[in-house]
Amino acid sequence: MVVGILGGGQLARMLALAGHPLGIRCVVLDPADDACSAPVARHLHGAFDDRVLLDELADSVDVITYEFENVSLESLRYLSSRVPVYPPVAALEATQDRLDEKNLFRELGIETPDFLPVSSQEELESAVGRIGLPSVLKTRRMGYDGKGQIVLKEAADVAGAWEQLGGVPAILEAFVPFDREVSGIVVRSIEGEISAWSLTENIHADGILKLATSKPHDPVKPIALDFATRLLEHLDYVGVLALECFQIGDRLLANEFAPRVHNSGHWTIEGAETSQFENHLRAVAGVVPGSTEPLGHSVMLNCIGEMPPLASVMRIRGAHMHDYAKEPRSGRKVGHITVRTADADYLRQVTADLCDLQKSGCR
Numbered sequence: 001m002v003v004g005i006l007g008g009g010q011l012a013r014m015l016a017l018a019g020h021p022l023g024i025r026c027v028v029l030d031p032a033d034d035a036c037s038a039p040v041a042r043h044l045h046g047a048f049d050d051r052v053l054l055d056e057l058a059d060s061v062d063v064i065t066y067e068f069e070n071v072s073l074e075s076l077r078y079l080s081s082r083v084p085v086y087p088p089v090a091a092l093e094a095t096q097d098r099l100d101e102k103n104l105f106r107e108l109g110i111e112t113p114d115f116l117p118v119s120s121q122e123e124l125e126s127a128v129g130r131i132g133l134p135s136v137l138k139t140r141r142m143g144y145d146g147k148g149q150i151v152l153k154e155a156a157d158v159a160g161a162w163e164q165l166g167g168v169p170a171i172l173e174a175f176v177p178f179d180r181e182v183s184g185i186v187v188r189s190i191e192g193e194i195s196a197w198s199l200t201e202n203i204h205a206d207g208i209l210k211l212a213t214s215k216p217h218d219p220v221k222p223i224a225l226d227f228a229t230r231l232l233e234h235l236d237y238v239g240v241l242a243l244e245c246f247q248i249g250d251r252l253l254a255n256e257f258a259p260r261v262h263n264s265g266h267w268t269i270e271g272a273e274t275s276q277f278e279n280h281l282r283a284v285a286g287v288v289p290g291s292t293e294p295l296g297h298s299v300m301l302n303c304i305g306e307m308p309p310l311a312s313v314m315r316i317r318g319a320h321m322h323d324y325a326k327e328p329r330s331g332r333k334v335g336h337i338t339v340r341t342a343d344a345d346y347l348r349q350v351t352a353d354l355c356d357l358q359k360s361g362c363r
């Protein structure tokens with residue numbers, strides 16, 4: 001079995017690593033010279049819309065998947081005329097535009113923050129009149145890791161804000177004073193069987209995920225699973241899906257979903273019977289996914305900018321290091337560290353030790 005992946009970053013690297021013991025090989029397509037999955041997968045080096053390379057990819061694989069949202073739909077549609085593509089192209093299409101995504105949530109009865117489309121400064125002012133302040137103005141397309149958004153706190157922030165965001169189609173969302181951010185990571189097989197990992201609690205800083213903690217038996221997991229199930233069934237989805245939500249009181253409001261393996265699910269490599277990477281490959285390959293049961297408690301720290309020294313990581317009892325072998329660069333995700341433990345008290349203590357490794361801290 002050979003799986004083609006559009007994108008050759010760390011998600012493709014971890015997919016390929018999960019595939020090796022199963023005898024599943026991966027071929028990645030990526031324009032970067034130093035794609036970090038290249039050491040563990042065959043690398044087709046070039047643009048995502050290069051028809052010659054797309055043909056070579058389609059000829060070399062049994063099924064195609066993708067590891068990031070901004071893949072061209074045209075390329076994916078072209079590939080899907082030649083070879084099965086999972087998750088379905090419609091899932092990717094919905095996530096490429098924040099307005100379509102929020103409208104889909106609404107159509108499926110998935111609660112979201114209030115939102116309105118905005119395509120001029122005038123529309124922004126009228127939307128602020130209806131939604132109120134504080135609120136968040138986000139570009140409809142190409143936003144990730146907190147990029148392409150402005151928080152509007154007071155009336156003075158509204159003047160010129162649409163221009164400041166680039167004068168592109170946008171949405172205005174109510175700012176949610178959330179108690180915490182959580183994500184539900186789920187997998188659906190070709191036969192339509194759904195399983196969910198433990199809910200993950202996420203801490204972001206500067207729009208980037210810093211810390212993800214697994215929450216076995218979390219009381220709001222059934223809400224996240226219900227929301228995710230509506231999406232999976234509506235889209236006739238195959239593979240792993242991540243749904244990011246804000247929790248406020250005992251309610252969840254969906255923020256966005258990712259039609260792929262997700263950073264907040266990296267702890268599943270050590271912290272679950274089967275990781276999100278293995279199960280994504282199994283699902284798209286048409287093989288039954290494995291158990292998503294947790295193995296104790298887990299916490300994952302993202303390494304942003306540069307990796308901490310191996311020796312300092314290994315001094316932490318139970319630490320598992322994942323160095324993506326990327327060049328250090330400010331704001332870049334270069335690796336992660338997971339600790340899994342049966343002891344909830346140790347988890348609290350080790351979370352503080354992990355945060356100390358990261359110069360910019362976790363909060």
Ligand code: AMP
Binds near residue numbers: 145175204207
């Ligand atoms: P996003 O690009 O939509 O995932 O947003 C990145 C981060 O910005 C989220 O993880 C939140 O921490 C914050 N954020 C985004 N939208 C809102 C909102 N409507 N209310 C409060 N915080 C938000």
